[in-house]
Amino acid sequence: MIPALILLLLAVLMFGLGLFIVFHVMRDPATSRVLDRLAEGQPQSGAKAVGVAWLDRAFLQAGLGRPSERLGLWIGLWAGVITVAGLLGGWSFFIASVLLPPLLLRVFISWRYHRRVRRMVEQLPQLLDHCVRSLKAGRTLADAVLLAIEASSDPLKTGISRVSRNVQLGVSLPDAVQDFAQLYEREEFRLFALGLRVNHRYGGNASELLENLIVLIRERDQGARQLKAMTGETRITAIVLGVLPILLLAYFSLTNPGYLPKLWNDSAGQHLLLAALAMQVMGSLALWRMVRSV
Incomplete structure (x- = not known):
């Protein structure tokens, strides 16, 4: 039983490595470096949230509200499930009840956050276009942004409404957008906040700035779609590479339950498994480099 659990853990780790390639390969560190240089001299954000504050932040990002009010109840239910699983199912169910709920929760929050924020980015050019029309009608930049927020639709309206609340509490518009x-x-969103901060500090044509920002966001979206299409085959290969060890482990466990323990207890089998693990890691890294080089 223990060798099978060890092999299952290794397979899950490889699957996680494949998912890491899929979800993180599209990030552009060069863009982050440019934004960091542009933001030099501006107020910096505080330290990253930890503990319950981090959980609140993750739930807010996913549009699920604040969980801290019901945190004690959820922890109590989780502890009850762990206790029942340990008493009735043994060590395997105990370990599964300890590890699976937070893992599944993390995956769900991450999936919901990425889906929500992708939709918000798609709606951002419409909000900026509304701001441009209001500016050309003679309104101030702050009024134009607040009116555009009111006219926007969910999920962007729900997320960016914190800007309106902060402005009503006396926070300046650039600081409120920076918080968002x-x-x-x-x-x-960082480009939007940086543009407002630069305009607030140095002045300039706000409508032209927002129009250029609209063009930039749409070009970034088009480039991201093209890159996704170009790397589709490699991403599918990464998914197959991550899922394959789990499928093979499940197949051998169902068809021949004694095969894997015997393989693990044999010295030659251990060498073969370690070699397979090393090749799995090297293949995943090679795929990651291939996608990054596009």
Whole structure:
């Protein structure tokens, strides 16, 4: 039983490595470096949230509200499930009840956050276009942004409404938008906040700035779609590479339960498994480099 659990853990780790390639390969560190240089001299964000504050932040990013009010109840239910699983199912169910709930919760929050923020980025050019029309009608930049927020639709309206609340509490518009950008951690929002801060400090044509920002966001979206199409085959290969060890382990466990323990207890079998693990890691790294080089 223990060798099978060890092999299952290795397979899950390889699957996680494949998912890491899929979800993180599209990031552009060069863009982040440019934004960091542009933001030099501006107020910096605080330290990353930890503990319950981190959980609140993750739930807010995913549009699920604050969980801290019901955190004690959820922890109590989780502890009850762990206790029942340990008493009735043994060590395997105990370990599964300890590891699976937080893992599944993390995956769900991450999936919901990425889906939500992608939709928000798609709606951002419409909000900026509304701001441009209001500016050309003679309104101030702050009024134009607040009116555009009111006219926007969900999920962007729900997320960016914190800007309106902060402005009503006396926070300046650039600082309020900066807070919004720091919460959702997307370059498009950071560019929006940086543009407002630069305009607030040095002046200039706000409508022209927002029009250029609209063009930039749409070009970034088009480039991301093209890159996704170009790397589709490699990403599918990464998924297959990550899923294959788990499928093989499940197949051998169902068809021949004694095969894997015998393989693990044999010295030659251990060498073969370690060699397979090393090749799995090297293949995953090679795929990661291939996609990054596009």
